[in-house]
Amino acid sequence: MTIKIYGVPISTCTARATACLYEKGVDFELVLINFFGGEHKQPAFLSKNPFGQIPALEDGDLTLFESRAITAYVAEKFKEPGTDLIRHNNLKEAALVKVWIQVESQSFDPAITPIVLEYVLAPMKGKTADQAVIDANLVKLEKVLDVYESRLSSTKYLAGDFYSLADLHHYPYTHYFMTTPWASLVNDRPHVKAWWEDISSRPSYKKMAEAIASG
Amino acid sequence: MTIKIYGVPISTCTARATACLYEKGVDFELVLINFFGGEHKQPAFLSKNPFGQIPALEDGDLTLFESRAITAYVAEKFKEPGTDLIRHNNLKEAALVKVWIQVESQSFDPAITPIVLEYVLAPMKGKTADQAVIDANLVKLEKVLDVYESRLSSTKYLAGDFYSLADLHHYPYTHYFMTTPWASLVNDRPHVKAWWEDISSRPSYKKMAEAIASG
Numbered sequence: 001m002t003i004k005i006y007g008v009p010i011s012t013c014t015a016r017a018t019a020c021l022y023e024k025g026v027d028f029e030l031v032l033i034n035f036f037g038g039e040h041k042q043p044a045f046l047s048k049n050p051f052g053q054i055p056a057l058e059d060g061d062l063t064l065f066e067s068r069a070i071t072a073y074v075a076e077k078f079k080e081p082g083t084d085l086i087r088h089n090n091l092k093e094a095a096l097v098k099v100w101i102q103v104e105s106q107s108f109d110p111a112i113t114p115i116v117l118e119y120v121l122a123p124m125k126g127k128t129a130d131q132a133v134i135d136a137n138l139v140k141l142e143k144v145l146d147v148y149e150s151r152l153s154s155t156k157y158l159a160g161d162f163y164s165l166a167d168l169h170h171y172p173y174t175h176y177f178m179t180t181p182w183a184s185l186v187n188d189r190p191h192v193k194a195w196w197e198d199i200s201s202r203p204s205y206k207k208m209a210e211a212i213a214s215g
Numbered sequence: 216m217t218i219k220i221y222g223v224p225i226s227t228c229t230a231r232a233t234a235c236l237y238e239k240g241v242d243f244e245l246v247l248i249n250f251f252g253g254e255h256k257q258p259a260f261l262s263k264n265p266f267g268q269i270p271a272l273e274d275g276d277l278t279l280f281e282s283r284a285i286t287a288y289v290a291e292k293f294k295e296p297g298t299d300l301i302r303h304n305n306l307k308e309a310a311l312v313k314v315w316i317q318v319e320s321q322s323f324d325p326a327i328t329p330i331v332l333e334y335v336l337a338p339m340k341g342k343t344a345d346q347a348v349i350d351a352n353l354v355k356l357e358k359v360l361d362v363y364e365s366r367l368s369s370t371k372y373l374a375g376d377f378y379s380l381a382d383l384h385h386y387p388y389t390h391y392f393m394t395t396p397w398a399s400l401v402n403d404r405p406h407v408k409a410w411w412e413d414i415s416s417r418p419s420y421k422k423m424a425e426a427i428a429s430g
Contacts, residue, residue: 062307
């Protein structure tokens with residue numbers, strides 16, 4: 001049975017889920033939700049995710065939501081063949097993947113999300129971006145990227161010298177962020193820049209970017 | 216070799232990590248950090264966690280940070296014997312644990328944390344609690360708890376009819392929240408109340424609460 005993802009390609013969280021499916025080469029069907037029409041707040045979708053947020057995944061009789069739970073499920077179910085995104089055969093490496101997945105979720109995401117929402121999403125909704133919000137979060141993001149620069153000077157990827165789900169989780173917001181005037185925050189840090197160029201050259205990233213571009 | 220946790224008992228994130236160790240019956244040594252003296256911002260601790268946040272875990276030559284990564288590591292390393300907190304033998308149940316771990320992290324925590332920080336921590340630092348912050352987050356928390364009430368009317372615990380890491384992750388902030396004037400948000404929702412009474416009666420919760428009380 002084909003896995004279904006309910007969402008829209010331009011959604012960062014939908015993109016995080018689909019990028020993982022692309023990375024593992026898993027076929028799936030994208031079921032489009034009328035996001036700007038509020039379909040995700042209607043009962044049919046709320047039965048899949050009671051919080052009314054995209055994406056949701058259906059795999060047979062299993063329904064999941066939260067993009068990082070969806071990627072973790074996909075990475076576990078399809079851990080072989082191909083790149084093992086969770087290092088399931090190595091307890092220590094698997095633990096470091098978990099650490100950097102949390103760093104993305106707890107430190108990187110809270111800083112980069114408001115910037116992208118203000119700069120990219122506010123104009124799409126006919127609103128003016130709030131520069132004060134952007135500025136405050138640029139300061140936070142710089143501090144996070146300083147830690148990344150140090151980390152990536154000793155390991156090629158965040159969790160170690162191996163690409164993992166922790167890296168993949170950075171795809172969607174960084175993709176949008178690199179279209180803003182503040183891409184220099186990434187490009188001025190040589191190890192962060194090299195890391196971003198590496199992971200954004202992967203086929204899974206390119207497929208995600210194409211899907212976003214197609215709207 | 217004994218696992219070391221660097222932190223302080225009254226810290227919510229330290230408490231989340233130690234609660235998991237209590238739950239699995241794993242001996243550990245709590246290495247006290249002079250939190251109010253800023254020891255976690257000094258080089259010795261930054262070498263364990265470059266973000267300068269407690270707790271950190273050391274297990275032999277492995278150093279981890281981020282409380283939810285620490286619990287996931289402990290739950291994986293010690294999945295047997297005792298309660299399997301991650302349902303490692305059941306892909307679907309394991310996926311639902313991941314979903315509700317994300318819900319705690321992405322929806323519950325961002326609402327309850329500012330309330331607890333303002334009501335409990337601000338006075339400890341000689342500051343006045345910001346009631347506007349508390350009020351805004353009480354509204355958010357109510358919405359989250361409405362979803363929990365619905366969920367817990369069909370399953371005994373968040374991920375299903377089994378206690379899991381998703382439930383345990385709620386211990387520390389809810390522990391503090393129940394000391395605030397707004398504990399009725401939990402107590403007025405019968406299924407949330409029953410769930411909280413159930414999980415807060417577990418020995419792991421009681422040990423955590425005793426450690427917090429001992430300061």
